[in-house]
Amino acid sequence: MKPEIISQLREIVGKEYVFTEKEDLFCYTYDGSFLFEQPSMPGVVVLPENSREISRIIKLAAACQIPVIPRGAGSNLSGGSVPLAECMIIQMTRMNRIIRIDGRNMIAVVEPGVVTGVFQEELAKQGLFYPPDPASLAFSTMGGNVAECAGGPRGVKYGVTRDYILGLEVVLADGSITRTGASTMKSVAGYDLTRLFTGSEGTLGIITQITVKLLPMPQARQTVLASFPNLDQTAETVVEILSRGMIPSSLELLDQVFIHHIEAFMPSGLPLDAEGILLIEVDGPKNALNDQISEIEKICRDQGAMQIRAASSEDERERLWAARRGAFGAIARNYPTILSEDVTVPRDKIPQAISQVRKIAEAYQLTVAILAHAGDGNFHADILTDEKNSEEMNRVRQALPELFKAALDLGGTITGEHGVGIVKAPFLPWEAGREGMHVMQAVKDALDPQNILNPGKMFGNRRW
């Protein structure tokens, strides 16, 4: 990076907030994704404090045609926040103020660097609820969640990030600052730019302020864990529950690979001969839940459940969730590298999707464990491997496209909640089609004509 650019950046944000040392830059070469490629070193990392500073940074980057990569906690799972060589990383974590929580209007305004879990804890103190719950919520940021349109287990009942974003402040590719949306529950004043920027993975603008819609905290919740002799019955139970007019707040499915690892690591009394378990949670008005749980238990029995455990206290609930929460840790002891793919299918296609995944795993001699937010058809085919085993990694690399193709053949999508980034950029055209790619490219060109905002993400290195 040219010294005069560095000195201008120092002038904008203060010199302690511009990193140029190799040791510092190295920390920004990766994110939560597994990448087959070697990482690149950014040219500079800059930590602004507000949108005016970002505006000046972007104007500088635009004038010098330097690629800009916005970054929150770096927990991205599709390579959306990894740098290009000699790029400028805008690290958003200093902008971490909760600006306003307004219980009377059920909205809140936050800066992008606010950690999602911290925000949720603050809300809970006031009986308020921001539902999106990506697994990363303890460290991932609201800005990253919006840029990626993060999902999570609660999606089946509460939807995903986009369903809660009312308005944004965004710094555009020319450094101008705009506001989208409104602070009201309803607004149709012009194009839905709020949702265009939500999920745009930093390729259309830098999100600098977020207005979200809140819900009241549900009065109560109840949890059931059920084990089934095979995965078809497990998956069919999910469809049955949802077809009967109930919408659980979570419907998590884990397969036998997970069950065995959990039992080996932290024995929870799960039946080892079960091929699938469901962790089912309902929430809402207190006196509506017993009936729902009874009906869910009945459905589980009718579908051949081997074991049904209901939590009648918060302690018991925690114990049931411990199995689910410990699942990745249990597996990570044996497999140093886990590729968590997030293909999603219509929910009644989950059994076929699982059987396809297994065929692919067998063909490429890979170990795959399955964990699904089954209620919304979002399932994580977790490939358990070791990146040091380059021969096996080659097979992983060959298997992935087949996994995406299988999901699309079943009427699904290549990414339910992790985003496209660079990991899935080669496969997005399979889903969006030529016309869809043309529309996205036209939008990208319209808003970022110099292609300086997170270039290469979503589109790869080709133009449409």
Place this chain on the structure above:
Amino acid sequence: MKPEIISQLREIVGKEYVFTEKEDLFCYTYDGSFLFEQPSMPGVVVLPENSREISRIIKLAAACQIPVIPRGAGSNLSGGSVPLAECMIIQMTRMNRIIRIDGRNMIAVVEPGVVTGVFQEELAKQGLFYPPDPASLAFSTMGGNVAECAGGPRGVKYGVTRDYILGLEVVLADGSITRTGASTMKSVAGYDLTRLFTGSEGTLGIITQITVKLLPMPQARQTVLASFPNLDQTAETVVEILSRGMIPSSLELLDQVFIHHIEAFMPSGLPLDAEGILLIEVDGPKNALNDQISEIEKICRDQGAMQIRAASSEDERERLWAARRGAFGAIARNYPTILSEDVTVPRDKIPQAISQVRKIAEAYQLTVAILAHAGDGNFHADILTDEKNSEEMNRVRQALPELFKAALDLGGTITGEHGVGIVKAPFLPWEAGREGMHVMQAVKDALDPQNILNPGKMFGNRRW
């Protein structure tokens, strides 16, 4: 319209589906909006049967640079479907098939000409629910609802049209056909084009197929009607109910003008000295509702309600709603022209908004009645007038901008659910700002470089 264009259109859709006679064309000169301008005659009206025909029509229009206006039931309230002189109207009502209702996956696929109310009735037979409920649902179409992102009373609990649209098929300005979104509950594959087209008012593409998310039909509902001595108490009750963790499925507020007209037209026992009434409905699991209704009644009493009537049967519920449903009819007997404005404010600003509206009404000597979907701050300031009284209409024309300005000053939006069209195009820049207009113009230029899709709508006749 040139004869060779007419003959090509006849070749595409069949000659019985191309209208060129003045008597036919006249029927397409207006929509549900009140317009101060004289209507224009379209050059031709064409009724296609499928997206392939629309693709050919758009290619023809693009080649000849003829403006194209898509039209559903023409119930638009912002002039979005009124023609330009010599334009081509694409009337979508022949494309009215419900293609698929899939209860296992809780999705449905419809053509744009399906009437929303008809669709909802079909769903109800299977215990399924598509919540958006614009007042026009008995005749407005799904395509129109999506193009305008229609709202309705249930918005407070269930959101608006955009919250239910999973995917679209769209014919673009060059005649190519694309698909956006997915058939799954979650998808983040690329930009959120689905929501970019939703609410784009026919200016970015012609929507030819719609995939929607469904909910299970709520098990039960209960209704309460409460009257209050003044509007502040009425509005404060709304905030109180929502702050206590309940989300009613409707929270409709009517003012004294409505109460008096309803009582004169169809006596319902509403207290004539009440200045506001609330019609409150809750839905959900049966045994959760009694508690909610008791708490709501208590809040109403605490807030000084003069009368509280609860419906304990479906018949009684119908009687309570009759007052709300008959409200417009009651007023229309005395006022031939009603301009229903849909400014929206943060819900705790409703009292100030109402007082602003009254000041403006007084200043311009206008009669205004207020009906609000108060739960989401979306309130209809209905100006009661007579378009034959040109002196009064002049005052209406002067008062409207002040109404929009008042809403924006209170942190609101100029349109909660009716759209921009031509009616609010001059005022959109007040809300979106220069940068926002530039972004919208860039998107419009990117997707419709010749400006043939519903030109003049949303942007007016100026370029940004």
